[in-house]
Amino acid sequence: MKETPPVGLDSVSIRLAQIFNGQEPTTALSDEGSGLEFEPDLKIQPLDLSEQDPPQAWAIDGGQLQILDARSIQVVATRASRVCFSQKKRVFEEQGPLHLSLLGGTQSIQEAKEWKIALALGEVLDTKLLREYLEWKALAKTIDDSVEKAIVFKDGQLRPDDRIEIDQVVSLLEKAQEKDILLVGFSKQSSLSKGSMPLLAWLSNEASQMFDTTRWWCPVATYSIGGQKIRVVAAKLDSLSRFSFRIDFPAYLDPCFVLNTIRAVSNDVGFPGYPYPLSVADQLATCPSWLSQEIKQLIDDSLDKQGIPLQLREAAFFDRHELMERL
Amino acid sequence: MSLNQIRGRLFGRNVSEVVFRAQPDEDLFIGELLVGIDEITNRRYLIRVVDISYGSDQREPLWAQRIAGRLLGDDSGGDEGFIEEHFLYEPSRRSYQIAECRCLGYITPDATSFQKPKSLPSQFSQVVSPEPSDFNFLASRMGDLNIGNLRSGEQEVDFEVGISGNSFSSHIGIFATTGMGKSNLLQVLAAQVMLQQGRYGLLVIDPHGEHHQKLAQHPWASSTLKIYSSRKAVPNASTLRVGLGELSIDDLRVSYQWSHAQEEAIFELERHYGKKGLSWLSEFCSIQDLSDFRENELSSRVAPATLQIIHRRAKRITGLSIIASDSSISVGDSIIRDLQEGKVVVLDLSALDSTEELMIASYFSRRVLDEWSSQYLENPSKHSRMPVVGIVLEEAQRVLGNAKSKGEGNIFPRIAREGRKFKVGLCAISQQPKLIDDELLSQFNTFLILGLSDEKDRNILRSSAKQDLSALSKEIQTLMPGEALVVNLEAPFAIPAKIQLFSQMIKHIEPLPIERKSPPNVSALMD
Numbered sequence A: 001m002k003e004t005p006p007v008g009l010d011s012v013s014i015r016l017a018q019i020f021n022g023q024e025p026t027t028a029l030s031d032e033g034s035g036l037e038f039e040p041d042l043k044i045q046p047l048d049l050s051e052q053d054p055p056q057a058w059a060i061d062g063g064q065l066q067i068l069d070a071r072s073i074q075v076v077a078t079r080a081s082r083v084c085f086s087q088k089k090r091v092f093e094e095q096g097p098l099h100l101s102l103l104g105g106t107q108s109i110q111e112a113k114e115w116k117i118a119l120a121l122g123e124v125l126d127t128k129l130l131r132e133y134l135e136w137k138a139l140a141k142t143i144d145d146s147v148e149k150a151i152v153f154k155d156g157q158l159r160p161d162d163r164i165e166i167d168q169v170v171s172l173l174e175k176a177q178e179k180d181i182l183l184v185g186f187s188k189q190s191s192l193s194k195g196s197m198p199l200l201a202w203l204s205n206e207a208s209q210m211f212d213t214t215r216w217w218c219p220v221a222t223y224s225i226g227g228q229k230i231r232v233v234a235a236k237l238d239s240l241s242r243f244s245f246r247i248d249f250p251a252y253l254d255p256c257f258v259l260n261t262i263r264a265v266s267n268d269v270g271f272p273g274y275p276y277p278l279s280v281a282d283q284l285a286t287c288p289s290w291l292s293q294e295i296k297q298l299i300d301d302s303l304d305k306q307g308i309p310l311q312l313r314e315a316a317f318f319d320r321h322e323l324m325e326r327l
Numbered sequence B: 001m002s003l004n005q006i007r008g009r010l011f012g013r014n015v016s017e018v019v020f021r022a023q024p025d026e027d028l029f030i031g032e033l034l035v036g037i038d039e040i041t042n043r044r045y046l047i048r049v050v051d052i053s054y055g056s057d058q059r060e061p062l063w064a065q066r067i068a069g070r071l072l073g074d075d076s077g078g079d080e081g082f083i084e085e086h087f088l089y090e091p092s093r094r095s096y097q098i099a100e101c102r103c104l105g106y107i108t109p110d111a112t113s114f115q116k117p118k119s120l121p122s123q124f125s126q127v128v129s130p131e132p133s134d135f136n137f138l139a140s141r142m143g144d145l146n147i148g149n150l151r152s153g154e155q156e157v158d159f160e161v162g163i164s165g166n167s168f169s170s171h172i173g174i175f176a177t178t179g180m181g182k183s184n185l186l187q188v189l190a191a192q193v194m195l196q197q198g199r200y201g202l203l204v205i206d207p208h209g210e211h212h213q214k215l216a217q218h219p220w221a222s223s224t225l226k227i228y229s230s231r232k233a234v235p236n237a238s239t240l241r242v243g244l245g246e247l248s249i250d251d252l253r254v255s256y257q258w259s260h261a262q263e264e265a266i267f268e269l270e271r272h273y274g275k276k277g278l279s280w281l282s283e284f285c286s287i288q289d290l291s292d293f294r295e296n297e298l299s300s301r302v303a304p305a306t307l308q309i310i311h312r313r314a315k316r317i318t319g320l321s322i323i324a325s326d327s328s329i330s331v332g333d334s335i336i337r338d339l340q341e342g343k344v345v346v347l348d349l350s351a352l353d354s355t356e357e358l359m360i361a362s363y364f365s366r367r368v369l370d371e372w373s374s375q376y377l378e379n380p381s382k383h384s385r386m387p388v389v390g391i392v393l394e395e396a397q398r399v400l401g402n403a404k405s406k407g408e409g410n411i412f413p414r415i416a417r418e419g420r421k422f423k424v425g426l427c428a429i430s431q432q433p434k435l436i437d438d439e440l441l442s443q444f445n446t447f448l449i450l451g452l453s454d455e456k457d458r459n460i461l462r463s464s465a466k467q468d469l470s471a472l473s474k475e476i477q478t479l480m481p482g483e484a485l486v487v488n489l490e491a492p493f494a495i496p497a498k499i500q501l502f503s504q505m506i507k508h509i510e511p512l513p514i515e516r517k518s519p520p521n522v523s524a525l526m527d
């Protein structure tokens, strides 16, 4: 390494080691700004091999892309994609249209009006919210479209952003219960922690010391959405899986039944232990960066027609990073 | 072949090489002929699969290895001794096949002509199986000797493949490893010649006596086939006899290995006896006291050991039942007549060893070339009515090899170089074309290539063939018995064929009507 070692290397390494060794002052369970009610003690349990084939497995995931950024205003694109699998075959897919939004200051309020998102006073609109909003809409549609006893995956937790109208989410949960649908939030990444230690890493380590089998699950917490109780578990569903995941589902469901149903669609050899339909929804929703170039071009054309000088547009939106010299 | 079923989509490369992507479960074969349809020009590009490999869009470089490893893990029950089953969901979206092809050319939209590839089919063109009509352009180039059907990979196509009988004069090479169907192909060729009723003559040197029985089953055998055998028990065969006086020193030199001293000694003996051909051999054989002969008659100019070897060989030759000291009972003339009448003549030499076989082959080949060349020079109008004649020789590398072919007096290289203008050609069969002299091999305008396992053999053929075989090495290596490539100047590319089985072919031949008129060109010969 040409550079001298960075300042603070020693102290950072030592503190990291303390976290991993559990030598922190507090090792309480927590999650980013959440209303989770944690289990008093974490009971890691082995997972047996049974699978419960669902008649349909739906998955919903959202994607987002920044198109233009002038700090005071941004143009962003969002979408939500859906797929349905039955007997390991893709029987339905919907990439979902890209929604273009103009965000920033008063523009956000205008945008929220167009989306019919009711923002409370002091709340702001951002890309994450727009994306999640589309995901919930896609989820509601999916509950309508799916057959009884289907499993429906939503990427991420089931707890909606605080700015999303809770009534719609609650009615969606009720409808799912009526149709015997297994509604599951499956998080690729989780901010659950034990002290500062990422909780899933800690659980994996514990589990590996407890059992021969590398498949396990552990109830972690519960929370409530408008009176509906949701359970949060951590689980590693396949011995080949490199990771464990956070999984949310309504608390009235039998956890083993839910996990066995998830396992039945998480046995793809490329993604063992992760629901294959969700990996497909993720692929569909992902917005590649060339898409941003294409949309920029469309906006440029339109602004041209409206007589906005190129110079002005450039001055507003040019990414100054491109001016910097990089070695 | 199913029509209109899309087998893949073209995506890359250049005018002469194209690659297409196919579903992972598409049943593709090396050697398969397919069509790329250019939707803009309506040209149909004929392509030939030369290699097939796996492909995947996965960004992870070792994705496929990882997947295979996991599935293998499942197969062996997993590390923990219990079975956790994994599947590859949606295989056709995640992996595929890439077929490497050579572009053979394109069929014009009006389906009348075939053009060498000079343009690209548009990218992403559909690849489909060919329709029978796609090969119509070939029909006029398939000649009169039908040897089988067009083959696409392992599938036979309902389209007849053949060569012209005139190709005999520009030499035909049949190359294959043992068991790949050389003998059957030869029998099919001979049977086809028999159907031409006099248009071509074929002299088949049959060292193992395997062809005459088969060809005798041909329904037209009685009037189109002549068998000569040195064995007594061969039905319908004439006795094969050659006069010692008809053989020449050249025939001896081609067949036996002689040292320089031995060759000198033979010339010495020939001078001493001053007789025509090898008729002196019988006199020489009868000498009891060789050393006396050496001292008194040859003035000791020949070493005793050398003389002894020649003496021993001379005894063996004169003792052969096929050799007559009296040339008047030779069948030489009658065989020439049979060939002039356009018959298939089989010489059953199964009673001889390989050197003796070559000696006889050399004699008859010389007779044929002499006859055809002298008619060409002295009686051109008769020559023009004489049939093209082919001389079939097994293990032809024995006489067309590098060293042998340079030797003086070897008739076979002479035929290869000069025979064409006299309408005399070789049909050389060999398992080891690599042993044949390059320059001679390049005289062969027709190659009939069956399965060849040795890469060196394939390379030699590639450099001498009249069509580009550069991409076909894998196909030639994987040919099954009876699967062949027909390479000549008539066809625009190496034609894949499935040779018909002789035994099947003759079943479909109607017997000749009893009152058969002599074919015109034969009666014209009787001047």
Ligand SMILES: Nc1ncnc2c1ncn2[C@@H]1O[C@H](COP(=O)(O)OP(=O)(O)O)[C@@H](O)[C@H]1O
Pocket: B176, B177, B178, B179, B180, B181, B182, B183, B184, B185, B481, B482, B483, B498, B499, B500, B501
């Ligand atoms: N055209 C063909 N179709 C099917 N099988 C064939 C064909 N030609 C040859 N074979 C098979 O291969 C075997 C060997 O054929 P043969 O002609 O004797 O080969 P070679 O002379 O090259 O040793 C035959 O017995 C036959 O079973």
Ligand SMILES: [Mg+2]
Pocket: B179, B182, B183, B184
């Ligand atoms: Mg053979």
